[in-house]
Amino acid sequence: MAFGIDITLMSMCYIAIALVIGALLLGLISLQLFIYFTTGVCKSKRKMNGKTVLITGCTSGIGKETARDLAKREARIIMACRNVDAATKLKDELVNDTGNTNIVVKKLDLSSLKSIREFAEQINREEKNVHVLIHNAGTAETFKKKITEDGIEMTMATNQYGPFLLTHLLIDLLKRSAPSRIIFVASELYHLATLNFDNLNPTTTFPAYLYYVSKYANIVFTLELARRLKGTGVTANCLHPGMINSGIWRNVPAPLSWGLNLIARGFFKTPVQGAQTSIHLAVSEDLNGVSGKYFLDCREYGLSQGVSDPAKGKKFWECCETITKMKATDPKI
Structure with a gap:
């Protein structure tokens, strides 16, 4: 029994x-x-013949897929990358995949003010137009603190201060190319941070947190940029691509990376899915003249009151000018 x-x-x-x-x-x-x-999908079928698109950090992840899509649309693609060898290999891949031979690779290290100035000087000299500037490049560390050759914390330099300077140095070209668009890849992770105006170059802070701060800064900058560019024919918008299974997580150390990799593979967007909102902002005719907005899954999305404060945007802008060592002879926005 x-x-x-x-x-x-x-x-x-x-x-x-x-x-x-x-x-x-x-x-x-x-x-x-x-x-x-x-997951949002860019529904626009618009071709980009005759348009020049400059994309930073596009050798992997959503930048790579954004470049691929825009190359298929027959845009002229300027790949602005730190790793020229990887970018050149990708260029050959994109040419084979899309048949678009109008793709060029340029050296750009957004953590170096010298590199940014050399790059911008070359672009202004060689290019007749830049119709779309996509600030896609980004870096994220967990614990390893790094300081650039300019004395700026690495995450903030690459994700915010470098793009700030680059935008200024290319703004006259963008205005001559109008209607033109500036696009920032930000993140919903901005909700986890804020700007500490007493320490905007936080060289002793853990970089894992500073990634969130840099995304907050991207949004503050984009909104202020849109306000200053009103009436010029140049628009500025930012976006959250979603949580992506991409190389941005490669710097997370073990054992934290073990669980994160499982989650990323199972539940995060693919790079193709994550690129959709960037592509939408670059090509959609529905966004002609739309500026100062934040997008998620190809739709406009709300922002917190703190990050949208115009007074904060103006103050942060002035601080960025100091940190990036803007010169009196540089273009002004």
Whole structure:
């Protein structure tokens, strides 16, 4: 009799385990379907013939897929990358994939003010137009603190201060190319941070937090940029691409990376999915004249009151001018 009871209990345990596993699988499938059906897709079929698009940091992730899509649309692509060898290999891949041979690679290290100035001087000298500037490049560290040759914290230099200077140095070209667009890849992670105006070059702060700060800064800068560019024919917008399974997480150390990689592979967007909002902002005719907005999944999205404060934008702008060592002879916005 006891033997029969044991078998019954074992059977019930197996059934319970099977139900739990089934429920987990159903939940995972449901989550995947939710992600799939709520992920924004750029629906514009617009060709970009005759348009020049400059993309920073496009050798991997969403930058790579943004470049691929715009190359298919027959745009002239300027790949502004720190790793020229990787960019050159990607250029050959894109030419083979799209048939678009109008793709060039230029050296740009956004953590170096010298590199930015040399790059901008070359672009202004060689290019007749830049119709779309996509600030896609970004870096993220977890614990390793780095300071650039200019004495600026590496994450903030690459993600915010470098793009700030580059935008200024190219602004006259963008104005001559109007209607033109400036696009910043920001992040919803801005909600986890704020700007400390007493320490805008936080060289002793853990860089994991500074990634969030840099995304907050991107949005503050974009909104102020849009205000200053009103009436020029140049628009400025920013976006959250979603959480992406891409190289941005490669600097997360083990064992933190183990769990993150599993989550990223199972639930984060692919680079193709993550690139959709960048592409939408670059090509959609529905966005002609739209400026100073934040987008998520190819739709306009709200921002917190703090990040939208115009007084904060003006103050931060002036601080950025000091940190990037803007010169009296530099173009002004």
